[in-house]
Amino acid sequence: MASLIAGGIDCDVHPAVPHLTSLLPYLNDYWRDQVTTRGMVDLVSQSYPQNSPITARPDWRPETGKPGESLETMQRHVLDPFQLSYAICNPLYGVQMVFSEDMQAAFCRALNDWLAKEWLDRDARLRGSIVIPTQSVEKAVAEIERCAQDKRFVQVLMLVMGDTPLGKRALWPIYEAAERLELAVGIHAGSAYHNPPTAVGWGSYHIEDYVGQAQAFQTQLTSLIVEGVFAKYARLKMVMLESGVSWIAPYLWRLHKFWRGVRMETPWVDRAPLEIVRSNIRFSLQPFDAPPEPETLIRLFEHMQSDELVLFSTDYPHWQFDGQDALPEGLSPDLVRKIMIDNPHATYPRLT
Amino acid sequence: MNIQFRESQEAASPLTVRTAIADCDIHPARATRTELYPYLAKRWQHHLEVYGVHAYQGMMEGPPYPKAQPNASRRDAYPPEGGPQGSSLSFMQKQLLDPNNVQLGVLNPLNTGQGIRNHELSAALCSAINDWQIDKWTSKDKRLKASIVVGNEDGLSAAAEIRERAGDKNFVQVLLLSRNVEPLGQRRYWPIYQAAEEAGLPVGVHAFGFGGNPITPSGWPSYYIEEMVGHSQCQQSALASIVLEGVFERFPKLKMVMIEAGFGWAPSLCWRLDKAWQRLRSEVPHVKRPPSEYIREQVWWTTQPMEDPERREDLFDLIKWIGWDKLLFATDYPHWDYDEPSRVLPAGVSEANREAFYLGNAKKLYGIS
Numbered sequence: 001m002a003s004l005i006a007g008g009i010d011c012d013v014h015p016a017v018p019h020l021t022s023l024l025p026y027l028n029d030y031w032r033d034q035v036t037t038r039g040m041v042d043l044v045s046q047s048y049p050q051n052s053p054i055t056a057r058p059d060w061r062p063e064t065g066k067p068g069e070s071l072e073t074m075q076r077h078v079l080d081p082f083q084l085s086y087a088i089c090n091p092l093y094g095v096q097m098v099f100s101e102d103m104q105a106a107f108c109r110a111l112n113d114w115l116a117k118e119w120l121d122r123d124a125r126l127r128g129s130i131v132i133p134t135q136s137v138e139k140a141v142a143e144i145e146r147c148a149q150d151k152r153f154v155q156v157l158m159l160v161m162g163d164t165p166l167g168k169r170a171l172w173p174i175y176e177a178a179e180r181l182e183l184a185v186g187i188h189a190g191s192a193y194h195n196p197p198t199a200v201g202w203g204s205y206h207i208e209d210y211v212g213q214a215q216a217f218q219t220q221l222t223s224l225i226v227e228g229v230f231a232k233y234a235r236l237k238m239v240m241l242e243s244g245v246s247w248i249a250p251y252l253w254r255l256h257k258f259w260r261g262v263r264m265e266t267p268w269v270d271r272a273p274l275e276i277v278r279s280n281i282r283f284s285l286q287p288f289d290a291p292p293e294p295e296t297l298i299r300l301f302e303h304m305q306s307d308e309l310v311l312f313s314t315d316y317p318h319w320q321f322d323g324q325d326a327l328p329e330g331l332s333p334d335l336v337r338k339i340m341i342d343n344p345h346a347t348y349p350r351l352t
Numbered sequence: 353m354n355i356q357f358r359e360s361q362e363a364a365s366p367l368t369v370r371t372a373i374a375d376c377d378i379h380p381a382r383a384t385r386t387e388l389y390p391y392l393a394k395r396w397q398h399h400l401e402v403y404g405v406h407a408y409q410g411m412m413e414g415p416p417y418p419k420a421q422p423n424a425s426r427r428d429a430y431p432p433e434g435g436p437q438g439s440s441l442s443f444m445q446k447q448l449l450d451p452n453n454v455q456l457g458v459l460n461p462l463n464t465g466q467g468i469r470n471h472e473l474s475a476a477l478c479s480a481i482n483d484w485q486i487d488k489w490t491s492k493d494k495r496l497k498a499s500i501v502v503g504n505e506d507g508l509s510a511a512a513e514i515r516e517r518a519g520d521k522n523f524v525q526v527l528l529l530s531r532n533v534e535p536l537g538q539r540r541y542w543p544i545y546q547a548a549e550e551a552g553l554p555v556g557v558h559a560f561g562f563g564g565n566p567i568t569p570s571g572w573p574s575y576y577i578e579e580m581v582g583h584s585q586c587q588q589s590a591l592a593s594i595v596l597e598g599v600f601e602r603f604p605k606l607k608m609v610m611i612e613a614g615f616g617w618a619p620s621l622c623w624r625l626d627k628a629w630q631r632l633r634s635e636v637p638h639v640k641r642p643p644s645e646y647i648r649e650q651v652w653w654t655t656q657p658m659e660d661p662e663r664r665e666d667l668f669d670l671i672k673w674i675g676w677d678k679l680l681f682a683t684d685y686p687h688w689d690y691d692e693p694s695r696v697l698p699a700g701v702s703e704a705n706r707e708a709f710y711l712g713n714a715k716k717l718y719g720i721s
Contacts, residue, residue, distance in 0.1 A: 053631045164571045165578070191569065198589035199582060201534045201565045204597065207632040208535075211592050211624055212569065215585040219568035222581050227574065246623055250616030250659060250670065251584075257660045258580050261689060262420045265575055289624040299669050303661070319631060 002327040006083035008340035009351065012188075012241050012284045012313035013078060015119050016068035017043075017093040017111065026110035026117075031103070043094035043107070047190040048318075052206060057319040067317040071122055078316045079125055081324065086344075086351055087316075088127045088154060088186075089119055090241060095131060096159050096192040104133035105143065112147050120152045127351065129157035129186055137170060141177045148181040154350040155184045155239070160216045161191030167220075167227030175229055179236040182349040184282075187220060189213040189242040214289070217243040218251050221281065225255070228268040230280045237347050239282045242315055244289040249303035252277060278306050282347050284313035285327075285339060286320040294330025301335070311347060312340040371707075373693055374456040374714035375448070376654045377558070377611055377682035378496075380489055381423070381463075383435035391480035396473060405477075406469045408533070408564035417576040421688045429686035437686035441492055448685045449495055452693050455711065456720050457496045458524060458682075459485055460558050460611065464501045466529055467562040474503035479513060482523075490522040497718065499527035499556060507543035514544065518551035524718040525554045529561025530583065530613065536590040537597030545603045554607040554652070554717060557590060559583035587613035588621050591651070595625060598638035600646035607717065608651050612684060615653035619673040622647055648675065652717055654682040655709070656691040664698040676705040680714045 017023065020042050024032050034040070048055045056067030060077050068074065079087055095107040108131045115128050130147040132140035147153045156178050158166065166187065178185050191209070196202045198212045199219065217240050230236065255273045263269060269276075290300055301307070314326050327336060345351055382388060389397050404412050421427060423436050429447065431440030438444065449457060465477025478501045485498035500517045502510035517523050526548045534540060536557065548555045560583060566572045567582040587610055600606065610618075622644035629636070629643050653674065661667050671679065683690050697706060715721070 053634075054628070161569045162571075165568055165573045166570065168574070195569055195571050196565050197569050198535060198593070199565060199567050199569055199586045200531055200536070200589045200593070201563060203535050203589075203593050204538070205632075205635055207628050207635055208589075208592055208596050210632070211596075211621075211628050212589055214620070214624055215588050216569045218585050219573070219578070219582055220570060222578050223568070223570075223573050226577055244620070244624055247617060247620040249661070249666070250614075250620065253616060253659055253661045253666075254584060254614055254657075255581050257657060258577050258689075262577050262580070265420065265577055287627065289620065289627055291623055296673075303666050303669070 002329060002331040002336050004082060004324060004327060005336060005340055007085045008082060008312050009344035010078060010082065010084050010087040010314050010316070011239065011311040011344055012090055012286070013074065013087045013316040014068050014092050014318065015074065015089050015115065016066040017091065017114065018066060018069045023107065023110040023114055026113040027106060031106040034103070043097060045092065045094035045097060045190060046193065046206070047209060048092060049206060053319055054210060056317040057322070060317040071119060074316065075123065078314050079123065082314065082326070084125060086125055086127050088129060088348070089115060090129045090157055090186060090188055091115055091131060092188065092190060096134065096162065099194070101133055101136040101139060104135055105139040108133045108143055112143065116150060116152070128153045129155040130183070131157050132174065134158055134162050134171070137173050141173050144174065144177045144181065144183070148183060151350055153183070154348045155186045157186045157188060159190045159192055160187050160213060160220055160243070161195065161197060163192065163194050165220065165223035167223035167225070167229050169227065172229070172232065175233045175236055179233045184237040184239050184348055186239045186241050187217070213242070214244045214247050218247065221251070221277070222255060225273050225276050226266045226269055228266065230276050231268050231270055237280060237282060239284065239311065239347060241284045241313070242287065242318070243283055244287055245283050245285070245310060246290040246300055248283065248309070249300070278308070281309070282311050282343065283309055284311050284315070286313045286315040288320070288328050290328070292329065297328055297330040307335055307338050308343055308346070310339050311344050370453040370694070371710065372453045372455040373681055373710040374458070375452070375454045375683050375685065376458045376609070376680040376714050377656060377684050378448070378457045378459050379438050379685065379687060380459050380461055380485065381436050381438040383439040388477070388480045388484055391483045392476060396476045399473060405473070407467050408469060408562040417579045420576060424688055425686045426688055426690060441489060444685070445493065448683065449493070454495055456714055456718065458718065459489055459496055459498050460527055460556065461485065461499070461501055462558070462560065466501065466504050471503055471506040471509070475506065475509045475513065478503050482513070482517060486522045497524040498522050499525045500553070501527050502544060504528055504532055505540070507540050511543035511547035514547035514551055514553070518553070523553065524720070525556045525609065528555060528557050530557050530559050530586045530590045531561035531565065531567070532563040534563070535593030537593030537595070537599050542599070545599055545606050549603045549606045554609050556609040556611050557587070558611040559587060559613040584614045584617055588617055591647070592621065592625060595643045595646055596636055596639060598636070600650050601638055601640055606650060609654060609680065609717070610651060611654045612656060612682070614657065614659060615655070615674055615679065616659040616670055618647070618653065619670065652678050652680055652713070654680045655696065656682040656684040657689045658691050658696050664700060667698065668700070676708055677713055679709050680717065681710045
C-alpha cells in the first residue's frame with residue numbers, strides 16, 4: 001500500500017447518534033413530547049443495518065452500542081493512528097427518512113447541535129457537516145445560516161437519494177447559501193427511501209442498495225450538471241462521499257457524448273461536463289472500488305485526467321479496508337500528498 | 353426481393369466493398385398506425401381504438417421526455433414512399449444493409465406490447481409483433497433475424513410465447529427492456545429466463561421501457577438528456593439485480609445481451625459487485641461465485657452508442673477489461689445516435705479482434721453459420 005503522510009484530512013468519518021433519545025436534550029418541549037408520547041423509535045436507516053459487515057470493520061466494532069458512537073474510540077481508531085490534522089464528521093442518522101418537514105427540521109437542528117456539543121467541542125481536529133431538512137428549502141437555508149456562524153461547520157450534507165434530483169431549481173437557494181458562506185456541499189451515499197432505491201424499482205437485498213449507490217451518484221451528477229447549477233454557482237464545490245471512484249471516467253465519456261448530441265436542450269450548460277467536474281466536483285477515496293492490481297489503478301487515475309478529484313477518507317467506521325491500508329497501492333507520493341492534504345484544503349475553504 | 357437485391361447492388365459502389373458485419377440493434381417500425389391489425393383479434397383492435405394503450409406513464413401518445421428528433425431517428429432515414437424512419441424494408445436495404453455489407457441484422461422492435469398495464473393486451477400485441485417481424489422482414493430478407501418480443505410483466509404468458517416460437521429460425525433472441533415494474537432479477541421474470549434457456553436463445557435487454565419507477569433513485573429529472581444518460585444507470589441496476597438474485601446461478605446456460613446502454617460502466621460495476629459481495633455474501637448465499645465471474649461468462653454487450661473517450665488507449669483499456677470476445681457491433685439504425693461502422697473502432701486493433709467485434713462474436717452467440 002502507498003504510505004500515509006502525517007497531517008492528512010479525513011473527509012468522511014461517521015459519528016453515530018446512540019439513540020433518538022440522545023437528541024432529546026437538543027429538542028424543544030414540543031418535539032421532546034412528540035418523541036416520547038408517540039413512542040418514536042430509533043432512526044436507523046436501511047442503508048446501514050447496524051450489524052451489517054459494511055457498517056463497521058470487525059476491529060472497529062464496539063462490544064456494545066453503535067459503531068462510531070464514542071469519541072475516545074474514534075480517536076484511538078483513526079484520529080491518532082492516521083495522524084490526521086482534521087476529520088470531517090458526516091452524521092448518517094436517519095433524520096431524512098421522516099416525511100413531515102417540521103419534524104425533519106427539528107431533528108436536523110438537534111442533530112447539528114448534538115454534533116457541535118458532543119464532538120466538535122471535545123476534539124479540536126473535528127469539523128462538522130450541516131445536516132439539512134431538504135423537504136423544506138426555506139427551513140434548510142435557515143438551518144445552514146444558523147449553523148454556519150460556527151466556523152467549524154465546513155460543509156452542507158445531503159443524501160444521494162432524496163425526494164427530487166439534486167439539480168432541480170427548487171433546491172438552488174441551498175446552493176446559493178453554501179457558496180455565499182464558503183461551505184462545500186457534500187452528497188453522501190444513502191437514501192431517504194422516498195423513492196425506490198434503484199431506477200428500476202425495489203431490489204430484494206441490502207447488497208443491492210449498497211451497489212446501487214454508484215448509479216444514484218451518476219444520475220445526480222447528470223442532474224446537477226445539466227440543470228446548470230455550476231453555471232449559476234461557479235465557485236460551489238460539491239463532494240461525492242462514499243460514492244466509489246472507478247465509474248467516474250466512463251460515466252463522463254457517456255454524458256459528454258450525449259451532451260454533444262443534444263446540448264440544444266440545455267443551452268445554459270456552457271462548458272463540457274468533464275470540465276465542470278474538474279472544476280466543481282470532488283470524490284472521497286473510500287470505498288475504493290477497483291481491483292487491487294496497481295497497473296489497473298494507475299490506468300483509472302489516468303482516465304480521470306486530473307489529480308485533483310479525489311479526497312482522502314477512511315469512511316470510519318465502515319469496513320472498506322483493513323489495518324492502515326486506506327491508500328490503494330500504486331499511488332505516487334505526489335498524488336498521496338494531493339489526495340491527503342492539498343485537494344481537501346482546495347475544497348473546504350473553512351479548513352484553517 | 354430479387355428486384356430489391358439488384359437495386360442494392362447498383363447502390364453500392366464497386367470501389368467500397370466492405371468487410372461483412374453484424375448489426376445487432378436495428379429498429380423496424382410500422383408504416384401505419386394499423387399495420388398490426390391483421391395480426392390482432394377483433395377484440396383488441398376495438399380495444400385499441402376505444403381505450404388506446406394504457407402504459408406505465410401518462411401520455412397517450414409519445415414520450416413524456418420529448419426526443420430531440422422526430423421518432424428519435426435520423427432525418428435522412430424517412431423512406432421515399434412515406435411512413436416513419438425504419439418502416440420500409442427496401443429503404444433499409446438501400447441505406448443500411450447493402451452499403452455496410454450487413455451479413456446479420458438483429459431486429460429489436462420497440463413500441464410493442466411491452467410496458468403496458470393491461471397484461472392480456474400486452475401479450476396479444478407482442479405475439480402480433482412477432483408475426484409481423486416474420487411477414488414484413490425476416491421472410492423477405494434472409495440477413496435479418498427477429499427477436500421474440502414478450503409481455504414482460506407476466507412471466508408465464510411470456511414463457512408460453514417463447515416456447516411457441518422456439519426452434520423457429522426466424523428468431524435469434526428474446527427481447528426485454530431494462531425498465532420494468534421490478535428489477536429484472538425478480539422472480540416474476542424467472543419463467544422468461546427458464547424458457548429462453550430451454551430454447552437456447554439469448555435474452556437481449558434493451559435500454560428503455562416504462563415500469564412506473566422514476567428514472568433516478570431520487571425522483572423524476574427534467575430533461576431528455578437525463579433520460580438518455582439514465583438508461584445506463586437503469587441497465588446497471590437491472591444487471592446487478594439479475595446477478596444478485598442468482599439468475600445466472602439458477603440458469604447456468606442462460607446468455608444475456610446488454611443492448612444500447614453502453615459498456616464502459618461494466619468493469620466498474622463488476623469491481624463494485626465483487627467488493628460488496630466479499631463483505632456481504634452471507635446475505636446472498638445463492639450467489640456462489642464472485643459476481644464478475646457470472647457476468648464474464650454469461651453477458652454480452654452491444655457497442656452503440658460507442659464509448660468515446662478522447663484517447664483511444666482509454667477505450668482499449670475498457671475493452672480489454674470486458675473482453676474482445678464479448679462485444680457485438682450495433683448501429684441502432686434508424687435512431688439519431690446511429691454509429692457508423694467504418695468510424696467506430698480506432699486504428700490499432702488486431703485483425704482477429706476487429707473481426708470478432710464486427711461479426712464473429714455475433715455469429716457465434718446467435719448461432720449463425
